[in-house]
Amino acid sequence: MGPIWPSYYGNCHSLLFMVDAANPTQLSASCVQLLGLLSAEGLAEASVLILFNKIDLPCYMTVEEMKSLIRLPDIIACAKQNISTAEISAHKGTGLAGVLHWLQDTHRTDS
Numbered sequence: 624m625g626p627i628w629p630s631y632y633g634n635c636h637s638l639l640f641m642v643d644a645a646n647p648t649q650l651s652a653s654c655v656q657l658l659g660l661l662s663a664e665g666l667a668e669a670s671v672l673i674l675f676n677k678i679d680l681p682c683y684m685t686v687e688e689m690k691s692l693i694r695l696p697d698i699i700a701c702a703k704q705n706i707s708t709a710e711i712s713a714h715k716g717t718g719l720a721g722v723l724h725w726l727q728d729t730h731r732t733d734s
């Protein structure tokens with residue numbers, strides 16, 4: 624789907640970027656896609672929430688280790704956007720209330 628994402632940038636105020644936290648083999652590809660989004664002109668003003676999903680599943684790597692591997696603190700420090708992160712399980716519902724709060728806060732700030 625990545626190639627068609629730019630057609631949605633036009634009216635985008637908030638961006639939810641989902642990382643599969645149960646499958647670190649996809650991490651480098653996710654990181655490349657994230658860097659592409661963060662450097663897109665049309666998303667310069669967007670607020671970004673990076674979701675580490677599937678935390679209910681066992682994994683040989685912790686979310687902290689994944690963040691460190693892709694140097695997420697450096698990415699956040701260098702990005703134009705305001706970036707937050709959250710650990711969730713869409714399956715179990717863990718952390719979803721926090722995502723809704725983030726969306727509400729982001730839209731309140733926008734208006």
Ligand SMILES: Nc1nc2c(ncn2[C@@H]2O[C@H](COP(=O)(O)OP(=O)(O)OP(=O)(O)O)[C@@H](O)[C@H]2O)c(=O)[nH]1
Pocket residue numbers: 643676677678679680711712713714715
């Ligand atoms: N255990 C668990 N399963 C989930 C969660 N979120 C989605 N899934 C399941 O994961 C399966 C694949 O969903 P995704 O990984 O979102 O789909 P996808 O991105 O098209 O799949 P991939 O390209 O293979 O990663 C589905 O059966 C979902 O129900 C979660 O938080 N926990």
